[in-house]
Amino acid sequence: MKARRLAPIAAIFLAASLAACNPSAAKTESDSKPSAPAAASTSGTPGAASAAPGAPAGGNGLSLAEAIAKIPAADESRTGYKRDAFRHWIDEDSDGCSTRNEVLLAEATKKPEQGAKCALTGGEWLSYYDEVTVTEARKLDIDHMVPLAEAWDSGASKWDADRRMRYANDLGSERSLVAVTAHENRGKADKDPSEWMPSANSAKCTYLADWTATKLRWKLTADNKERAALEKLATGCSNTVVKYEVAA
Numbered sequence: 001m002k003a004r005r006l007a008p009i010a011a012i013f014l015a016a017s018l019a020a021c022n023p024s025a026a027k028t029e030s031d032s033k034p035s036a037p038a039a040a041s042t043s044g045t046p047g048a049a050s051a052a053p054g055a056p057a058g059g060n061g062l063s064l065a066e067a068i069a070k071i072p073a074a075d076e077s078r079t080g081y082k083r084d085a086f087r088h089w090i091d092e093d094s095d096g097c098s099t100r101n102e103v104l105l106a107e108a109t110k111k112p113e114q115g116a117k118c119a120l121t122g123g124e125w126l127s128y129y130d131e132v133t134v135t136e137a138r139k140l141d142i143d144h145m146v147p148l149a150e151a152w153d154s155g156a157s158k159w160d161a162d163r164r165m166r167y168a169n170d171l172g173s174e175r176s177l178v179a180v181t182a183h184e185n186r187g188k189a190d191k192d193p194s195e196w197m198p199s200a201n202s203a204k205c206t207y208l209a210d211w212t213a214t215k216l217r218w219k220l221t222a223d224n225k226e227r228a229a230l231e232k233l234a235t236g237c238s239n240t241v242v243k244y245e246v247a248a
Contacts, residue, residue: 063238063239063240063241064205064208064209064212064238064241067212067244068231068234071221071222071227072222073221074222074223075223076153076154076223081149083148085148086148086151086165086168087164088148088165088169089169090165090169095118096117096118097118099142099168099171100142101118101137103142103178103179104123104137104140106174107178109125109126111123120137121137123135125137125140127179127181128180128200128203129143129178129185129188129198129199129207130181130183130184130199132181134181139182140181140182141180141181141185141186142178143178143180143188144168144177145176145177145210146192146214146215146218146220147189147190147191149190150190150191150192151167154221154222155218156220167218170217173213173214173217173244173247175209175210175213175214176214178210184198192225192226192229193207193211193229193233205236205237206240208233208234208240209242212230214244216242216244217245218247
């Protein structure tokens with residue numbers, strides 16, 4: 001299995017991740033998303049320290065406002081978009097597990113059994129978009145943090161097929177792909193934050209940081225409507241830190 005994140009120690013990082021939107025939680029920084037339902041925030045109060053990953057631990061971070069300002073500005077165009085322009089769910093390291101299953105294995109809060117051809121049974125996951133615990137892998141979708149159509153609109157239309165494939169299967173940053181309930185993923189569809197945000201208030205700051213880090217990682221642009229929404233939504237996340245590493 002391709003090394004991507006340390007799901008077995010998710011509980012260690014839980015409190016720090018949830019602090020992104022709950023100032024009563026411990027104010028420490030972590031590169032992990034909320035990973036267990038037991039400590040999920042219900043206060044919906046954003047603003048405490050949080051870090052979106054993409055850079056090595058200890059790397060320099062930007063405030064969410066600073067990171068949003070670094071996203072290049074450009075108009076969007078969906079001309080010529082086809083979903084199959086992004087080949088996804090490949091088995092990059094030929095271990096029998098597709099990108100989808102790599103994400104499921106990495107994000108499980110309770111490890112599933114792995115059978116032939118990487119078939120997964122059992123296990124448990126927390127969909128951080130809606131704070132729902134899921135116990136069947138088939139009920140989870142793997143969300144592209146910045147949807148494929150939005151990526152196309154924002155610069156990927158100019159990429160070659162190989163770079164689009166690497167984007168669609170990005171296991172190099174733990175925020176590029178995330179296991180969430182099918183309901184949340186399909187509600188989001190190809191919308192940017194001006195049109196859709198996760199239903200859980202506790203997810204707000206983390207989601208904005210994840211979105212911004214992914215845009216910066218892949219040098220994607222934002223139009224005026226998207227930028228205005230990001231800036232407005234980010235006002236309640238003043239201590240959220242964004243870290244990212246530019247994709248090759």
